[in-house]
Amino acid sequence: MHSHPFxxxxxxxxxxxxxxxxxxxxxxxxxxGPYGGTTxxxxxxxxxxxxxxxxxxxxxxVNFASPIAGxxxxxxxxxxxTNRSTQHWSMQMxxxxxxxxxxxxxxxxxxxxxxxAEAVAPADVQPAASLARADTRGRPAWTxxxxxxxxxxxxxxxxxxVEQPHSRSRLWMRDDPPxxxxxxxxxxxxxxxxxxxxxxxxxxxxxxxxSLTSYFHADAxxxxxxxxRHVLGTARAQAYRNGYFDQSAEVWSxxxxxxxxxxxxxxxxx
Amino acid sequence: MHSHPFxxxxxxxxxxxxxxxxxxxxxxxxxxGPYGGTTxxxxxxxxxxxxxxxxxxxxxxVNFASPIAGxxxxxxxxxxxTNRSTQHWSMQMxxxxxxxxxxxxxxxxxxxxxxxAEAVAPADVQPAASLARADTRGRPAWTxxxxxxxxxxxxxxxxxxVEQPHSRSRLWMRDDPPxxxxxxxxxxxxxxxxxxxxxxxxxxxxxxxxSLTSYFHADAxxxxxxxxRHVLGTARAQAYRNGYFDQSAEVWSxxxxxxxxxxxxxxxxx
Numbered sequence: 001m002h003s004h005p006f007x008x009x010x011x012x013x014x015x016x017x018x019x020x021x022x023x024x025x026x027x028x029x030x031x032x033g034p035y036g037g038t039t040x041x042x043x044x045x046x047x048x049x050x051x052x053x054x055x056x057x058x059x060x061x062v063n064f065a066s067p068i069a070g071x072x073x074x075x076x077x078x079x080x081x082t083n084r085s086t087q088h089w090s091m092q093m094x095x096x097x098x099x100x101x102x103x104x105x106x107x108x109x110x111x112x113x114x115x116x117a118e119a120v121a122p123a124d125v126q127p128a129a130s131l132a133r134a135d136t137r138g139r140p141a142w143t144x145x146x147x148x149x150x151x152x153x154x155x156x157x158x159x160x161x162v163e164q165p166h167s168r169s170r171l172w173m174r175d176d177p178p179x180x181x182x183x184x185x186x187x188x189x190x191x192x193x194x195x196x197x198x199x200x201x202x203x204x205x206x207x208x209x210x211s212l213t214s215y216f217h218a219d220a221x222x223x224x225x226x227x228x229r230h231v232l233g234t235a236r237a238q239a240y241r242n243g244y245f246d247q248s249a250e251v252w253s254x255x256x257x258x259x260x261x262x263x264x265x266x267x268x269x270x
Numbered sequence: 271m272h273s274h275p276f277x278x279x280x281x282x283x284x285x286x287x288x289x290x291x292x293x294x295x296x297x298x299x300x301x302x303g304p305y306g307g308t309t310x311x312x313x314x315x316x317x318x319x320x321x322x323x324x325x326x327x328x329x330x331x332v333n334f335a336s337p338i339a340g341x342x343x344x345x346x347x348x349x350x351x352t353n354r355s356t357q358h359w360s361m362q363m364x365x366x367x368x369x370x371x372x373x374x375x376x377x378x379x380x381x382x383x384x385x386x387a388e389a390v391a392p393a394d395v396q397p398a399a400s401l402a403r404a405d406t407r408g409r410p411a412w413t414x415x416x417x418x419x420x421x422x423x424x425x426x427x428x429x430x431x432v433e434q435p436h437s438r439s440r441l442w443m444r445d446d447p448p449x450x451x452x453x454x455x456x457x458x459x460x461x462x463x464x465x466x467x468x469x470x471x472x473x474x475x476x477x478x479x480x481s482l483t484s485y486f487h488a489d490a491x492x493x494x495x496x497x498x499r500h501v502l503g504t505a506r507a508q509a510y511r512n513g514y515f516d517q518s519a520e521v522w523s524x525x526x527x528x529x530x531x532x533x534x535x536x537x538x539x540x
Contacts, residue, residue, distance in 0.1 A: 270384035
């Protein structure tokens, strides 16, 4: 039986009470090192796999301290505080040259209570089945690991450096091969939105996510209900200023419920 | 000479290479413990005051692990990675019963480069001078430390439990007494938006911020240019789901530049 390439990418071996080892995998390779989404997922996974885990993820912040080299890494994961209904985690990912990423996560035991939507999913996006899959040939390997279907805001066919008025995208996204959604894969999907500056400037410029935060609105039951069908992503930027821009995105279930909201600040070289 | 109450609230004494002590102050008291904004600011301040500091803040994430008691605290602040242009920090705030907050911050040396706005400040908000200051009598002490002038979205005069369709606010904000804006006070302001659920449900319900992330788009020159004039805040929620909701906000200069974007996830008891 083959395991899914995503499960290979987030596999960890416990080598101490709070220390795991893992390694980057080529199916999720990025331009340099691994796709940031798998880095987020494997850092979260260190908390999720831990015997002291209590609850499901509410928030995850990952700071990308240094380029991550392809190959092995070590993750230290510690629950710094366990309350009645929440648990706070701190993680560090290290390679030979030191700390390459840090992360914090909050897990919680949720109970059903008054709930409401405020942001609403776009109503005018065609179903995934009626849209063509984006052609990601020539792009980094990780982009082949997602079936992306853009209603609008795909990368341009030609990077002609014609500056655009905005960088908004709306697209269906699904793991390829299909895989039932869980917290780790949702954490990875949150980094699946191309850097907004590529759309805004229609130009490829060196970039790197500095810090990424995701909030999980879905509980395990909502993820199970979504199963392996496409989710809808919406993304935009707020400001590009002297080397750093921020982008925000949402991941919606195919029946219009917000599964996650996510924000990141990204270094760019202009 | 009197110091500003905000400077009193974020004062730290170095008691070791990476350890400081500080204490909460009554002018910034919240319902329980200190205002979260001063907690964010003092955690950031631990990095900013450190002799190894390199650069100005790009991002700050604070996880509120436990209610913070009024009184003394200790902050440990460590630069986990210093690169050519960025520096990654991890902080822990501790009181007698253990870790009460953790934080990570990224500092950076910025240089002038191509920049652009994508989100735009609302154009139809009256100037601060033509709006009345919000009456915060009877609210926690920290609300008196801000001159808030709502164009819309103030807390209701009566909490009548009539659910509203949204929770959007637009308001001018300024330290009281006025104080020139800096990174610490901007970090605090980012938590100055009332919990959206109070507006949405027109009901006071127990809440607590679990995790807050702020991105700083302004550099020191932009903050100096803003000086002690009112900044414009805009805020909204995305989703309220089974005990947690997320809210996003922006802080704009009075000439319409985005100074900071900020996001938080908040526990609520319904």
